[in-house]
Amino acid sequence: MTTLHRRLLILVAAILLLAGVGAGVVLHAADRADRADRPRAGGPAVGEGRLTLAQKHRLAFVNAAAGPHRASVASVPSADPGGRRVASDLKCARFYAAAGTGVCLRSEPGVLKQSNRALLLDANLRTRRGFPLAGTPSRARVSPSGRFAAWTVFVSGESYSSAFFSTRTSILDTRTMRLIPSLEKFSVVKDGKPYHASDVNFWGVTFAADDDTFYATLNTADKTYLVRGSVSRRTVTTLVENVECPSLSPDGTRVAFKKRVLSGATLWHEYVLDLRTLRQTPLAERHSVDDQATWLDDRTLAYALPADGEVGGTDLWTVPADGTGAPRLLIPGASSPAPL
Template sequence: MTSLRRRLLILVTAVLLLAGLATGVVLHAAARADRANRPRSGGPAVSAGTVTLDQRGRLTFLDAAAGPHRTAVASVPATDPGGGRTASNLKCARFYAAAGTGVCLQSDPGVLRQSNRALLLDTRLRTLRAFPLAGTPSRARVSPSGHFAAWTVFVSGESYASAFFSTRTSILDTRTMRLTPSLETYSIVKDGKPYHASDVNFWGVTFARDDDTFYATLNTANSTYLVRGSLSRRTVTSLAQNVECPSLSPDGTRVAFKKRVLSGAALWHEYVLDLNTLHETPLAERHSVDDQAVWLDDHTVAYALPADGEVGGSNLWSVPADGTGAPRLLIAGAASPAPL
């Protein structure tokens, strides 16, 4: 009987400890959410309203300013990016849009399990289809035609700076809803030869205008490569080494990318690669950029940098794509830009 009581006491104690731990996690998350939902004095002017993806001359992004609209899809006039912003009621961890089609990656933390999903959106930000994600949202892109969407998640690890991480990149045909769950099913040609390895990872898709060609990062054997892919042939071919998170220019001739400049460290600089000559041009930004840049036009790229003194906050910056000039603040308290 004494032994039975002891076991029951241990069981009850364990249950109470687990219940207390779960309560603590919930309260901590609620406290963090409360702090994030408090607007900061001097922050950008944000008003709730309608955001659509057919508003030409607008720049959409995720609001990253402290306040109730944080992580909401928002927009500003492209000619006045520092002006007042309109925020929708849709919140995302990553976002991108083109040709009236949007993709929103969401991550809802739970006590026991995190829920991640990708939402395919119409012009009014209404969900057309939802897809479960195998991990934490990382990158999202839509083709210039709106006919294809791509997203990358971390299956393990939390960033590209982690010693060990694994990604999964999916591509969706938005017309047929046919999903390629993983680019790892594509055939790989590296250095002119067929390539097979168990450690292959892809991330950072960017689409060309022909609805067939795309570019992405291939990681294998502790090295990264820019690859050119074909959706119809389901193949990728390596083009250059030490290229991450490519972003194709509107004219299709160049790729902006982040390049690791210190081996073994989370330090990247932004470059532009000429696809015809493979000549690399370092851009004027000297901070480490851990983002997939976006071309605002054929001459300017934008990217996010952490906001000083604000946990989880970020600002959007822009810089000339030819290596001249200097970085300038584009939008304070913002991330995931997508010019309409």
């Protein structure tokens, strides 16, 4: 056998091996998807129906329960969160809505890499505009008036607890469709002085009611800060250290956030910050909360926690915003809550 023949045989064998591995991966993924599409005995009742963002007194969310509607945007009556879920045909990794405007972050697997997009939605969940994302979906928010939408993606790394990660946060004017691709272009004022650094990262935008002010997390030099920003002036100013994933209360007076504590198995503890006094109140949830909490009203916060016994599954929990009470399961098999 000549050297050329041997090389050809090795090449053919390698191709067959790779084909077998690829087929195995595809079959494994198909099997996992098939199992995820099977409803579980005793699981929540989920059915198709008309879901609009104009509906009142309902809570929208991403359905995480096993079955054909897994990852679909769904809703339940606010007064009966354990009731039957109405699911749309829109599937999202992250979702949020306000004032009849929604944003859906999607991540779809591809042959070589996943495809990530942000979809701006009208009140009937129809796509008004799509935008390519530079990484994996992480956070999404819409301003109270629906004027602005924001999203954060991981450009590298898989979570905020990763030793090496980079984020990109964008803000979209939903009226003009003008996109600010990255908050890293904004001017930063830190400790009262202009600040410049190559390692600046932002994530977790939350909007005030004036259609200009927002709050977000700034990360630089291995520290995180709560910043107050202005969309029109393209500036942010640091307020408090050790604040991540802020969420502004409906009355605009407080910010819920996760604080890095590194205590036992708890990496982040949920707090509420009074913006006038800068007093911080720890909340009753003792589990590590890796989420951007949502205010259901001026007294109650909702957030996702990993579901017991289900890899990648999440449940929605609530806790009083004043530090009293105890956590309560709100919706099993759910994430990304948005009160309508």
